[in-house]
Amino acid sequence: MLFCGIDLSFSSKNSSALVFIKDHAGIGEVISLFTLRSLEDIIEAILSFLPLGKIFIAIDAPLVILNEKGERQIDAMVNKIFRKYHAGVYPINRNIIRKISDFQVEKLLWSLVKVGFNFLKKVDFSENTIFETVVSA
Numbered sequence: 211m212l213f214c215g216i217d218l219s220f221s222s223k224n225s226s227a228l229v230f231i232k233d234h235a236g237i238g239e240v241i242s243l244f245t246l247r248s249l250e251d252i253i254e255a256i257l258s259f260l261p262l263g264k265i266f267i268a269i270d271a272p273l274v275i276l277n278e279k280g281e282r283q284i285d286a287m288v289n290k291i292f293r294k295y296h297a298g299v300y301p302i303n304r305n306i307i308r309k310i311s312d313f314q315v316e317k318l319l320w321s322l323v324k325v326g327f328n329f330l331k332k333v334d335f336s337e338n339t340i341f342e343t344v345v346s347a
Contacts, residue, residue: 211335212262212264212265213230214230215228215231216228216268218252220310221314222247222248226246227243227244227245228246228256229244242259253321253322260338264339265327266339267322267339267341269341269342272315273319273329273342274330275304275307278303278304279303281303322338
């Protein structure tokens with residue numbers, strides 16, 4: 211099993227960071243680090259590791275943004291619980307994304323789904339899987 215952490219830039223004008231970690235009986239070994247700019251390079255890097263095993267990808271960015279304004283329902287729920295600890299999440303919506311992004315996160319997500327990655331199903335370590343980490347303020 212491989213774990214991939216991605217700190218994805220909102221825009222292809224900036225670099226994104228990727229780390230690949232291999233599981234050795236519960237102990238992680240960093241096997242590769244990348245800073246990449248283009249979405250194509252990010253996808254190519256991920257796909258190049260598929261021969262080593264299933265990949266569990268954590269992306270530090272909001273993956274599905276359907277609301278035009280306000281905040282996502284999941285973000286409101288997280289804020290309700292964690293804001294009192296100063297651990298809320300940034301508000302995000304499509305109007306904000308249009309101003310700061312070229313929708314790189316959506317393009318990455320759906321490109322990986324097209325090649326067989328699991329998203330929006332239960333977490334299953336027997337499949338290539340993608341999930342969103344909480345973007346805290």
